Amino acid sequence: MSVPNVADILGSPVLNELRTDLISRMNVPAYVLTDEFAGAVARTIWEVEAFVLLDLVGGGGQAQKMLANSTPALDTDGAWLTKIAHCLFELDRIAGAFAQQTVTLACAAGLGPYVITAERGQLLNAAGQSFTPATGGTLSGGGTLTIQVRAEAAGSARGLVNKLVTPNLAGVTVASAATYDPGTGPLYGADAESDVAILARIITRWPDLSAPPPSEDRIVTWAKASSTEITRVKLDIDTVNPGGVIVTVAGPSGPVSGGAVAGAQAYIDTRIPITDYPTVQNATTLNVGVTAGVVTVRASKLVEVQAAVDAPANAPPDDPNWSAVLATSQIGGTVYVSKLEQILKDLDGVIDVVGLALNGFSDEVALLSTQVPVKSGTLTAQLTWVTV
Amino acid sequence: MKYADYQPLSSPGWLQRKNGAAYQGALGTELDVAVDRIRQAVLASFPDAPGGVLATPADALDHIGADRLLPRIAGEAHAAYAERLRTAWDAWLLAGTYTGLLRALARAGFPTGATGMNIIQRTKRYAYLSGDGLTGTPVLLTHNGFDFDGTPRTVWNQFVVLFASDVSGLTVGSQLALALNNVVRLWKPAKARYMGAVVIVSGVVWGWPIGTQWGAAGNWGDGVSRFIPPT
Numbered sequence: 001m002s003v004p005n006v007a008d009i010l011g012s013p014v015l016n017e018l019r020t021d022l023i024s025r026m027n028v029p030a031y032v033l034t035d036e037f038a039g040a041v042a043r044t045i046w047e048v049e050a051f052v053l054l055d056l057v058g059g060g061g062q063a064q065k066m067l068a069n070s071t072p073a074l075d076t077d078g079a080w081l082t083k084i085a086h087c088l089f090e091l092d093r094i095a096g097a098f099a100q101q102t103v104t105l106a107c108a109a110g111l112g113p114y115v116i117t118a119e120r121g122q123l124l125n126a127a128g129q130s131f132t133p134a135t136g137g138t139l140s141g142g143g144t145l146t147i148q149v150r151a152e153a154a155g156s157a158r159g160l161v162n163k164l165v166t167p168n169l170a171g172v173t174v175a176s177a178a179t180y181d182p183g184t185g186p187l188y189g190a191d192a193e194s195d196v197a198i199l200a201r202i203i204t205r206w207p208d209l210s211a212p213p214p215s216e217d218r219i220v221t222w223a224k225a226s227s228t229e230i231t232r233v234k235l236d237i238d239t240v241n242p243g244g245v246i247v248t249v250a251g252p253s254g255p256v257s258g259g260a261v262a263g264a265q266a267y268i269d270t271r272i273p274i275t276d277y278p279t280v281q282n283a284t285t286l287n288v289g290v291t292a293g294v295v296t297v298r299a300s301k302l303v304e305v306q307a308a309v310d311a312p313a314n315a316p317p318d319d320p321n322w323s324a325v326l327a328t329s330q331i332g333g334t335v336y337v338s339k340l341e342q343i344l345k346d347l348d349g350v351i352d353v354v355g356l357a358l359n360g361f362s363d364e365v366a367l368l369s370t371q372v373p374v375k376s377g378t379l380t381a382q383l384t385w386v387t388v
Numbered sequence: 389m390k391y392a393d394y395q396p397l398s399s400p401g402w403l404q405r406k407n408g409a410a411y412q413g414a415l416g417t418e419l420d421v422a423v424d425r426i427r428q429a430v431l432a433s434f435p436d437a438p439g440g441v442l443a444t445p446a447d448a449l450d451h452i453g454a455d456r457l458l459p460r461i462a463g464e465a466h467a468a469y470a471e472r473l474r475t476a477w478d479a480w481l482l483a484g485t486y487t488g489l490l491r492a493l494a495r496a497g498f499p500t501g502a503t504g505m506n507i508i509q510r511t512k513r514y515a516y517l518s519g520d521g522l523t524g525t526p527v528l529l530t531h532n533g534f535d536f537d538g539t540p541r542t543v544w545n546q547f548v549v550l551f552a553s554d555v556s557g558l559t560v561g562s563q564l565a566l567a568l569n570n571v572v573r574l575w576k577p578a579k580a581r582y583m584g585a586v587v588i589v590s591g592v593v594w595g596w597p598i599g600t601q602w603g604a605a606g607n608w609g610d611g612v613s614r615f616i617p618p619t
Contacts (some may be wrong), residue, residue, distance in 0.1 A: 009502065044400060044403060045411075045412075047394075048395065048398050048399050048403070048412065049415060050396045051398055052391060052394065052398055052416065052419065053419070054421065055391075055394070056391070056419050056423065062423050062426075063422075063423070066426045066427050066430055067426065067430060083431075083434055083436070084434070086436065086474070087434035087435055087436050087474050088434065089477075090474065090475055090477055090478070094550075200431065236508075238434050240510050241512050242510075242511055242541045242542050242543030242544040243510070243511045244511060244512065257425055262402050266615065269486075269528060270485065270487060271485060272485065273484040273485060273546050273577035273578060273580065274484065274485065274486055274489060274507060274509055274577055274582040275509045275510065275511070275513045275544060275545045275546065275547055275577065275579070276546075277509070277511045313451070371392070
């Protein structure tokens with residue numbers, strides 16, 4: 001017996017196929033069909049049967065819809081989608097929240113007192129949404145009573161309560177209402193997550209298979225994910241322990257805290273495959289300062305230029321400045337004098353830059369394997385400024 | 389509308405009288421049963437136990453477990469198993485790690501703790517599981533190098549499972565040995581080479597306990613161990 005394919009299993013018969021199938025099953029020696037002309041009893045019954053069966057197993061029929069509910073890739077909605085999200089994707093539909101408001105009731109003089117009881121009664125807003133008292137109290141004649149009310153259904157409220165429906169109290173009106181935040185829920189209530197929204201979360205539950213794999217090493221990704229302090233990571237072969245890797249971490253301003261190092265080690269250890277041996281260590285610093293250099297600048301721009309060259313990393317404007325270059329330099333990388341020269345020459349007002357040197361080098365400063373560069377002193381003080 | 393109602397209403401008037409309606413209603417009821425069976429069949433593929441109450445047919449769980457490569461722990465309650473299957477993604481996220489393999493072995497019934505199973509990798513690290521196979525965490529420790537087969541240290545992608553005390557029934561060719569090898573093969577990193585399991589039956593053996601020095605804890609020659617090769 002051959003194994004049917006999915007198309008065979010899910011194939012949807014048309015009405016004539018069902019008729020043919022039914023009549024072939026009914027046409028047995030014990031029950032020979034002799035009156036299968038239109039209007040006859042047997043003919044009518046199998047016509048009805050075929051018609052109803054079509055509703056069950058035909059295209060778009062109940063059976064097909066039911067089977068389609070086993071996967072969100074097909075036409076699924078409502079409770080089925082909630083079930084699929086929960087059971088197959090570990091995602092729960094975000095529940096709606098109940099709107100809450102503070103309502104002040106006023107009672108005309110000479111009437112009352114009235115007792116308002118929590119969880120009893122109904123109030124409405126202009127949109128007709130129904131609310132129930134969450135707190136109660138006694139409303140005296142000529143006085144006011146402030147209570148909290150909660151929407152009877154989850155969803156975003158479309159307006160403040162303006163009417164007390166029950167209990168029907170003579171002379172009682174809604175004097176004012178305001179949104180209320182008890183600190184435990186949204187102010188205005190919220191609708192439950194829509195089918196479209198949860199389906200989108202299902203689809204993006206994992207990265208797109210057609211997307212290229214990440215180019216960043218997973219240990220680098222894990223180290224950065226372990227702490228916001230860590231922005232730079234460098235991997236080196238552990239020359240002492242075969243198969244090991246030394247993970248050097250740093251932040252924008254240099255080495256990170258001991259807690260961040262320990263956290264990164266624990267975070268990576270939880271995820272690293274058996275037989276790997278990563279060791280996380282902190283970066284070290286190398287102070288980098290200008291040891292020679294003459295900048296010719298228009299006199300009217302001197303103050304502005306000096307402020308720009310010593311601005312902190314990523315200070316506005318967002319053009320890369322010297323601090324940002326050092327803060328993003330790769331651990332164990334190279335600091336190029338030409339980069340500083342470029343930054344200086346790009347500033348409005350700078351006419352020329354000559355004789356630049358960093359730490360005594362006129363071309364580049366090579367960092368040791370675990371070093372990150374740290375700005376030493378200010379360029380304003382270290383450079384020689386000539387105004388014209 | 390149920391087919392029990394729909395089918396009689398789809399019939400001509402003369403078939404909607406008492407006997408005809410009953411006949412057509414009976415046929416429609418069978419279709420309702422079919423619809424319900426289809427619905428239940430689809431629902432049976434969803435492991436779920438909201439609030440600790442099992443909502444999936446109990447006998448479906450083992451099939452789902454086989455599909456998700458998460459067999460039932462001996463004696464595991466239906467609802468707990470359903471929830472574990474529902475959160476299978478979390479378990480498989482740990483595949484290849486110490487946590488993943490140690491927990492899988494614990495769920496299969498192998499002993500935990502320092503005196504239970506220890507995974508020892510060739511370079512520097514070994515670990516045992518503190519806790520159970522569901523939420524236990526590995527205790528990571530270090531050694532100064534382990535040699536499993538005399539190959540150079542550059543062949544570092546090797547590991548063994550060492551049981552620090554005897555495990556009844558874990559002998560060469562036993563069902564337990566087969567289970568051990570299957571779990572390890574399933575949960576180990578693809579790149580790592582499993583060298584087999586060592587069961588310390590008694591005494592002190594070469595290399596274990598780690599850190600033991602000459603003359604400190606009895607004679608190495610007196611120790612008895614058993615090796616379970618990988619399959």
